[in-house]
Amino acid sequence: MDSDTACSIYRALCSCYPERIENGISYGDPFRVLILTILSAQTTDRSVEAVRPVLFSRYPSPADLAAADVEEVAAIVRPTGFYRMKARHIVGAARMIVEEYGGSVPCRMEDLLRLPGVGRKTANIVLSNAFGISEGIAVDTHVRRISRLLGLTDAGEPAKIEKDLTALFPRAVWGSVNALLVQHGRAVCIAGRPRCTACVLRAWCRYYRDEVQGNRIATST
DNA sequence: ATCCCGAGGG
DNA sequence: CCCTCTGGAT
Known part of the structure; x- marks a missing residue:
């Protein structure tokens, strides 16, 4: 077949x-x-x-x-x-x-x-x-926001962030990761003030560690 | 006022 | 490359 x-x-x-x-x-x-x-x-x-x-x-x-x-x-x-x-x-x-x-x-x-x-x-x-087909990870407006997680700067080339994200995950889960990142970017890791208190990725998030726990940024609930 | 699961068009 | 298209949320 x-x-x-x-x-x-x-x-x-x-x-x-x-x-x-x-x-x-x-x-x-x-x-x-x-x-x-x-x-x-x-x-x-x-x-x-x-x-x-x-x-x-x-x-x-x-x-x-x-x-x-x-x-x-x-x-x-x-x-x-x-x-x-x-x-x-x-x-x-x-x-x-x-x-x-x-x-x-x-x-x-x-x-x-x-x-x-x-x-x-x-x-x-x-x-x-x-x-269920994965061509890599492309989340556009979200790549920038997910860059909070990687601790990359906004000045980073979107193409590079995308490449880094794709390299982080095995090919088999690119599709689901892609969909879930988009969903997460919409519901929790939103523009402006991310809802870090509701975020299940806090433990790995460099943005949360550096900016939020460092009390330099206020977050909404 | 500013931003968002963008793409098409000048 | 910058503009437009639209409503809704914050």
Whole structure:
């Protein structure tokens, strides 16, 4: 069996169990993961949660979304912000999936990157959350914040931080680490004042040791 | 006022 | 490289 066949089998199983949530991270049906990941940019989980049932009950499959009116989709995804652009992106992505990929979300990086609204970060998250495939660790706005953990300065090249993080973990867990870091960066290791008192990584965090315990930085709860 | 699970475009 | 797109949280 080749990897494309394996992906198809995986997709079939996923469509049987479309919603798998673990530790607050959405896994499962690649179509849903893709759409939710695009919608999640620059927004809160609450906004995405509000939109999700409405969107997927009206457009359960790529074919349904591909046939949708962009204005109608825009009205639905409005609470997530950037709604006109996001509506154009997800409908355009659905159309490309239907027209060029036989209605299935592709499971290769190069193919995912062709979809409108999908860049390196979105593609990475889709690969790991939907297919369990790891291409390395790329968490963008989070790499800078996770650099607190490594004790690297903000001036450090993002590419170097990314490389260091990737080197820290074995390949087999890149995907889950990627997803979990993003989740952690959203919930706990947030911009501004990180919620260090709620952080399970305190024991290893150089930022916490140097800045917080050293009483040089105030943290929120 | 400032920032956020970015990507596309000039 | 810098701008824009938007709403919501802090």
